[in-house]
Amino acid sequence: MTISKPPPDISVIPDQGDVLELEPIISAASRRRHVPRWLRRTAGPLLLLALWQVLSSTGVLEPDILASPGTIARAGKELIADGTLPSAMLVSLQRVALGLVFGVLAGTALALVSGLSRLGEDLVDASVQMLRTVPWVGLIPLFIIWLGIGEAPKIALISLGVAFHLYLNVYAGIRGVDEQLIEAGTSLGLSRWGLVRHVVLPGALPGAMTGLRYSLATAWLALVFSEQINADDGIGFVMNQAREFFRTDVIVVCLVVYAFLGLTADIVVRTLERLLLQWRPTFTGK
Amino acid sequence: MTISKPPPDISVIPDQGDVLELEPIISAASRRRHVPRWLRRTAGPLLLLALWQVLSSTGVLEPDILASPGTIARAGKELIADGTLPSAMLVSLQRVALGLVFGVLAGTALALVSGLSRLGEDLVDASVQMLRTVPWVGLIPLFIIWLGIGEAPKIALISLGVAFHLYLNVYAGIRGVDEQLIEAGTSLGLSRWGLVRHVVLPGALPGAMTGLRYSLATAWLALVFSEQINADDGIGFVMNQAREFFRTDVIVVCLVVYAFLGLTADIVVRTLERLLLQWRPTFTGK
């Protein structure tokens, strides 16, 4: 979209005594920046990286405070070359995927129960609000007692983290659905389940997306703890091990991997949002 | 509100051939349960507690799997009597309060920057999405290097956890504000800051509340890790130490304290919501 002619000059109006001062409505097309979106979005992280490198090479950031990106890259390359990182990622990915599935199901189900019925809320919500604060770490021994030291406690820990996050946001989403739409749905003869499917869930979707966004991160975080339990592979294990063995460079590599995972998760959720929330004409910043 | 007369019987209508089948609209007053709200909300946690006690006393839950509520209560009483728990709580409360303040400020500020301007989003959002996945635990060594072993790294860790949570929900909240209202605000001549204050922030408030709810929990969670760094007081320290020395009863007492804190946080946020979101007539379950 281009402008056929430039916005007219106000001075065209001869200066008379009582003339209203007019302002032009400037077409957005003339103001638009032509940097593609993905490039602009990568600018932030790249800037951070550049800053890091500059600070490192100028010696402001000493290597024992934070190694330079170059050093980290070398350490990372090594970890990839000797297969540690790829195999760790693979193992962790499986755990995270399973944990996500269970967590998402449980979180959404609980949120539905307490979001949709007063009784459910009274019974479930208070309990969940109470339990979600409990730190995972303290639960690990209990999980081992209940679920052993195989994959079960690891996946349970991940699911737990995911479920609480999702619960909270989906629940808030459900409670934020416009009552007018619920009424409309009821009056259209929707059954209880129809109401849930066609009105409540879509209405709670934006909230669920936020929950999902954090859930993805939480899943990877929970991994660090779950892979303290009898693991000998996985990114969390690599990181825990690096801590025990003072391998700061490996820790930073792991952190970078995590950051990368965070970006990936963000892209996944953004794509989902673009697909699922296209009906939503909301504020997008200026 | 009581019904002046019972809902009429349909059979009053004489049965003619072509009569429409009518249904009465039953007044809500006649269906209302008369159990007060707070009682119904405590039902869930109380039920859990009862179940725990029953399982313990019937021996299904062996003491070395999970001590009975009675045992825990005794251990708790002891910890309170010798001043450990109260002083730990006091120290932790201060840390959490400080961390919350910084975290809330930082999270909201970042969310505003990236929620309100496209440029801000491009620069900030991608970086935050990237960094928020990074596990705290991995950051502890770096924090020690950067901030020493005093209060600074502890509060920084808490702030970090809080800030990311709040960021995500406030950002989503801002992006969920109805564009129509933004337009209305603009057309009313609100300045950019007026728009933020009167339209964007109130519109993002429900999201912020969800964020705050989780932030409160996160603050206490982060405490467990932050009090691994050179602490000899605080609830996180008590728990870590109990873990080191196998004091399962103390661990469970700590978990119970955490659960209690979760409930308190929930009450705080609920009260805030009642005050700040009273304008919102939304779905409240049936």
Add this chain to the structure above:
Amino acid sequence: GGSSAADDSSGSSNTSGGLGSVTLNVGDQKGGSETILRAAGELEKVPYKIKWSTFTSGPPLLEAVNARAVDIGGVGNTPPVFAAGAHSKVTVVGASHGSSAGEVIAVPKGSDLTSVADLKGKSVAVAQGSSAHFQLVASLAKAGLKLTDVKVSYLQPADALAAFSRGRVDSWAIWDPYTSQILRNTGARVLTTGDGVVNGLSFQVAAPAALADKNKSQAIGDYLGRLRRAQDWAFKHPEEWAKVWSKETGLPYAVALDAVKRSSGTRVAVAVDDAAIASEQKIADTFADLRLIPNHFTFKDFVDQRFNTGLPASNTPARTFGKASS
């Protein structure tokens, strides 16, 4: 190498000098140096200030030493190896030798395992990078097994206890006071101890920057002297020490007394001599072979022997509370 400062270090604590303005940042673990020093009355009339920092275990303490947040702190025999392996800025300045009877490989009550060789194919819980980790490797080697011949379950002590007490693992390589705890409470049985397998040493590790500071180095010397005297006190008053320790950590008194008699009370301050360095080098090489340390390195580079003066050799036998107590 030693310096002139080392001369006064072994002297008594009443040296005046400029120590009044010195603050020694000491890293500690719960029920550790501060507790024992206080119990032994060694924190009275200290000519410098001591600022205590508490850590949950050795590795974070060494992280703090490396970050120069802490001047000196006591840890076990493996954390210095890993810290050195990662080229952290840490220097070993003192050592003590204790009985290795507390470092055991235990099996749950009713287990039919009788020797280390029986562990082949069985699962063993062990905290990664701990002294027990090395002990496991060494014990297995002594029985002609490799680490890969057993199923290693890496678990932190608290988690391992849960797994061990429920029979989720067949055995557990662990140290005191955990050993005393499980032996007393769960009826576990000892398969083998660390005697003759591990060196039984623990170390005082300082920051090189603190050592370079004349006053601080002097204070460190004085501090090491106090620790040595406190250890002597603990050996002479095991019950009293156990009482203080149990109160501080929340361990049951009986368990604490067991642990004091089995290991912690048996410590005797020794020199960081070549024998000590060699035994640590062996640990370093073992872990390097397991690729838990990226490269082979020389442990001696991370040792400062200036405070060795007047201390017995590192292979001085640990004290015992046997018949000849006192």
Add this chain to the structure above:
Amino acid sequence: MATDLHRQVIRPAGQKTDRKPDRPGTGTGTGTGTGTGAGTAVRVEGLTRAFDGRAVIDRLDLDIRPGEFTALLGRSGCGKSTLLRVLAGLDREVEGSVLVPRRRAVAFQSPRLMPWKPVWRNVLLGLPGHPDRAVAEQALEEVGLGHRSGAWPKTLSGGEAQRASLARALVREPDLLLLDEPFGALDALTRITAQRLVAELWQRRGCAVLLVTHDVDEALLLADRALVMENGVIAHDNPVALPRPRDPGDPRFAELRSRLLDQLGVDNHPAAQAA
């Protein structure tokens, strides 16, 4: 303004348009085309609805017979929408007794389309079976929205949204049709089309219709009865016993209009009156 609205809408002979407030058993109305002329479609007795202690509806009585087209007028804020919500079964915080048919359809004052469903899905929402998109398309075509059937609701203009909402109510084929100012945002021509559509459905199904409107002419053109609500009750109940098709030029029409405007408090002295 409204012209030959009833071009094709001819009520069957025998249709009673006079008010029958007595008990349904004593009703004398003969059946309409679909044979539901007897009995009652809506019965409201002593209905009270209060907001924060202020009774918006205050012991209101109302009977609507099957097949009766009732218009409801009243000052803004007098409680019309509140009454409709009660009849739709959406507001149960009431006292008094209310009987309504099971099959009800509502077109709300604001369109209330689900923003996450394209227009055609909004129209089909809640219909039993799995009706084809064609069903929706046809309904939308009738309100002149065929070309927007795939659009997201938030991209509709005010009048388009209102028509979509109307289409959604009309495809439901109810026994009681509740319309809350369904033509308020429509231009003259579109309004006539929409009015005719409602009239056709009403004639075909013989359903009871309760139409809230502010347009007196509209009420008189369409309804059998024009109610005026005031102070929480039905203050005036005007039978509209005019033959169909109706002509706004008819002196009886003008007289009724004058009466209604009077009841609504409009000072309509003859000079300013358009007839």
Add this chain to the structure above:
Amino acid sequence: MATDLHRQVIRPAGQKTDRKPDRPGTGTGTGTGTGTGAGTAVRVEGLTRAFDGRAVIDRLDLDIRPGEFTALLGRSGCGKSTLLRVLAGLDREVEGSVLVPRRRAVAFQSPRLMPWKPVWRNVLLGLPGHPDRAVAEQALEEVGLGHRSGAWPKTLSGGEAQRASLARALVREPDLLLLDEPFGALDALTRITAQRLVAELWQRRGCAVLLVTHDVDEALLLADRALVMENGVIAHDNPVALPRPRDPGDPRFAELRSRLLDQLGVDNHPAAQAA
């Protein structure tokens, strides 16, 4: 239906009501009360606005002079609200040139009240200085909402919300007042009051008004010019050169009404016409 609307609204002498589409420099209008009669208040040239490739506004030209009351009519979905949004400066995805005064006020088609502010705060929102609640109360009183000034917007009835939105636009004392069907949800009496209010503000401030309406009578009672929009442009531009106060019974009024209805596509053969 509209009666003695202009009881108190008398335009000052010298007020030009005929159209002046030529360049502002050549305008000959003398000043109104506030002295902004010369020049131009709105100038639109070659405005195009397309949604998804469909041009809803298509090279539209429009000039409105200061102090001119313009009514905009058109089929539902023809682009009236879109044009208003552009003039309000809310939609910049346009081609062409648009000049408008700095001080503008809009009453949107849907009320768009901030749900988190009570009605009176909504009215004061964005006003410079820190006006008193009394200012809002008075404005609300004028639209008959004094008793609801402390209510949350979502508890308002449809008409009440529309009036609150109108009050919010009117307290702004703008140079250009953009009203998008501001009386659509009001009953006859309330509507007359609201119309009179707008007329009064217009007379007092001498601001330019662009009123979107579907009511032909309303347009003719209030406006100096009645525009009909079609196919993305102003298809018809009817000067309304009737003396005020206007009388719908006046034959010139009836003729204009007939012309407008014709332009709007309503088949208004004399028989069905109400005059």
